[in-house]
Amino acid sequence: MAVDLTDDEEDNPIKDIFVQSTDCQNDAIYSFMADRSFTFKQGLTAADCEQKSDILGTWQFTGSVLNFSSACTIFSSQINLNEDETAFSIESLLNIRDINNQLVEAEVTYTYTKN
Numbered sequence: 001m002a003v004d005l006t007d008d009e010e011d012n013p014i015k016d017i018f019v020q021s022t023d024c025q026n027d028a029i030y031s032f033m034a035d036r037s038f039t040f041k042q043g044l045t046a047a048d049c050e051q052k053s054d055i056l057g058t059w060q061f062t063g064s065v066l067n068f069s070s071a072c073t074i075f076s077s078q079i080n081l082n083e084d085e086t087a088f089s090i091e092s093l094l095n096i097r098d099i100n101n102q103l104v105e106a107e108v109t110y111t112y113t114k115n
Contacts, residue, residue, distance in 0.1 A: 024043040
């Protein structure tokens with residue numbers, strides 16, 4: 001599904017949500033430690049971000065399911081790990097509000113790479 005998220009005077013929906021998102025939204029870093037703790041930081045390194053996240057918790061990877069536990073909440077997601085284990089992707093079905101304020105259901109794939 002193509003979605004137009006940018007208010008740029010053009011009707012130009014595309015499938016790449018990343019290029020239409022703000023630097024603050026794209027500033028997302030997972031850190032997985034050997035002791036099974038993790039951090040998720042969003043909007044902390046990009047300039048002038050209003051919404052910031054700094055989440056701590058624990059993680060477990062079993063089969064192809066990645067489990068996160070933080071603040072009494074457990075989130076489980078099937079992930080696709082690449083062959084050399086330098087990146088993983090998660091697919092989610094989301095309702096995204098486009099530039100015309102319409103809700104669009106879209107399957108979104110988030111890909112995180114090892115830094």
